[in-house]
Amino acid sequence: MPNNPVLNHHISSQFNEELQDVHTKFMTMGGLVEQQVANAIHALLDTDATMAIDVQFQDNTVNRMETEIDEALTLILARRHPAAIDLRMVIAMSKANTDLERIGDEAAKIARIAQSLCEEGGSPRGYMETRHIGNQVRVMIHDALDAFARLDVDQALRVLLADADIDREYQSATRTLMTYMIEDPRHITRVMNVLWVLRSLERIGDHARNISEQVIYMVKGLDVRHTSVEEIEQKVQR
């Protein structure tokens, strides 16, 4: 972890080690969750039922990691009494841990829908939108985790901007799919399933945004939740 100064500055090498261990586990969980989202979208778009089942199964691993990370963080709080940026890192990891687990949940939901669409024989309506938004949220998760690993506030800001894009594209895709339903009511059930997938992707974007907000909290000590991107940019540059 050469770029993260927080993880090496403690007098107690035991504390250094504990913080590094939980940080490593957090990043591993992040990588797994990112892969889960990629696999869930792949399973849907390429009607890969085996992969759809695998994603749902792997969600147990994500859940277990969430529990382990929270346990490790609680032990650090109880034994090491972290202060300043160490404390903020522990708190940020605790919050972002919940977001990662929720991203995992949404991936599992997408996989469940993918599985049932595989069985019914797919629905190409709305798949272009799904592919497009899906790719964007994957990049958002990746960038948010990268910002977390490198304490990179600028990168975190870019994720917040990307989330605003996703929200607009989600609204537009929803309108398109509603039009499909009205034009051809025979496919309502299938199109509804694609709508739920888009909703999940939009939620995943929100979670990536939350993780990025925690990066800014960790580095700058600023709570930027419920703040517009413009205001955040001003605050951060001060």
Next chain:
Amino acid sequence: MPNNPVLNHHISSQFNEELQDVHTKFMTMGGLVEQQVANAIHALLDTDATMAIDVQFQDNTVNRMETEIDEALTLILARRHPAAIDLRMVIAMSKANTDLERIGDEAAKIARIAQSLCEEGGSPRGYMETRHIGNQVRVMIHDALDAFARLDVDQALRVLLADADIDREYQSATRTLMTYMIEDPRHITRVMNVLWVLRSLERIGDHARNISEQVIYMVKGLDVRHTSVEEIEQKVQR
């Protein structure tokens, strides 16, 4: 807070006071959020546009309280180095704080839909289901907060059981609404709005469940997330 032994047992009266203050604020926020959900459902079912706007406006208060509670909890961690049940209470409040804010978000979403349905002239399709599930989730929030205030594990368990009911009823209501859409595609847009409301209510139930899981963590030191209600009952009784 006569029934909560955690809030009065500290040697430092300053620590007692800080923990009580944040606990009081947490319970106040809980009461506000419960009211927000009740008002959002009322605005929808009784086509009350003024109330729909008020709920969206009040969401700012909920957001501000979330920030203040997290600040207070961070100060307690930094200054008081809580241990054992005190530490678990701080962690549980930090997690449940996020859930309360998300419930507030869902209430605001319902209010936004209520407002647009008011303008379009309402949709009685699916309102019976909304009223029914809406009442149930309001009770769930109330009971979860009550369990939190009184450290009542049995009450928390009842909320977990109620959430399983909600999930079943949500599935059933969704199917009913899909049938409406297929039978009468002219009302697809309106029925979709009711579907989003039901989805929000189902999410609110999940958040009430999360808060109840934190009650069990606080009292018993057990992390019961990702565990079936049957398993939790066994663990708790040990």
